[in-house]
Amino acid sequence: MNTTFARSVDEAVAALAASVAAGAKPLVVGGGTLCVPALVRGGPAATDIVDLGRAGLDTLAGGPVVELGALVSYQQLITSPEVRAGLPMLHRMASGITGGIQIRHQGTLVGALCAARPQSDALAVLVALDAEVVVRSVAGTRIVRAGRFLTGPAAPDLAPDELVTGLRISLRPRGTAYIKHKFAESSWPVVTAAAAAGRVVLGGVAGTPQVVPVPAGAAVRAAVADHLAALPAEQRWADLRAPWEYRRRVAPEIAARAVELAEEAS
Structure with missing residues (x-):
């Protein structure tokens, strides 16, 4: 199995495109709390790994719209003043995430979204907040609402050569x-x-x-x-x-x- 430790988003999408063009089955790894245990158990059937750990996607920026990278952990959501004050529903969900301290520090909101498991803590919150999903490939960037991104169980709206770089969520401090x-x-x-x-x-x-x-x-x-x-x-x-x-x-x-x-x- 080939592994690319991407140092940027451009490098990650280039590795994905090359893998798909070669007829391989790439898997994007962020926090790894869902896909790594699955790989150990014998699935999914991936031939190439694109690791985002060095791609600089662990930032969270406040403002009228909170922008968070694909590797922002639940713990970052919990400790963020912007999330606590401006997105209390997201803060509450992250604070009670299933799995305890290990998942809080390693698991990511984007990882849960891309896994698209119906039993997830996170999916209903992202749809209710009308979160925008930022999707990248070598062809460019597209934005899709969370409600449309989730097309079925374990079926996100992602082509094999695409990855999610982050989310944009408008503040909802009340109600x-x-x-x-x-x-x-x-x-x-x-x-x-x-x-x-x-x-x-x-x-x-x-x-x-x-x-x-x-x-x-x-x-x-x-x-x-x-x-x-x-x-x-x-x-x-x-x-x-x-x-x-x-x-x-x-x-x-x-x-x-x-x-x-x-x-x-x-």
């Missing part, structure tokens, strides 16, 4: 909330809910985060229940942690609580 339901401190969430801007985004109930417009008051539960009832069977998510029917039953309560907390924070 947002995030909660999750899980069975144990170290387990993946069963259902997550991120409330912002008159909608609640549910994770863990389908192959991609589900956006539900929220009416006032107790009708939130009914709106979520109706949305899930209309979800096509092939999109409903279940895994070893919980079947679909359990997720369907608890999601309206989790969503209602997130909306209630968001209203309190307004």
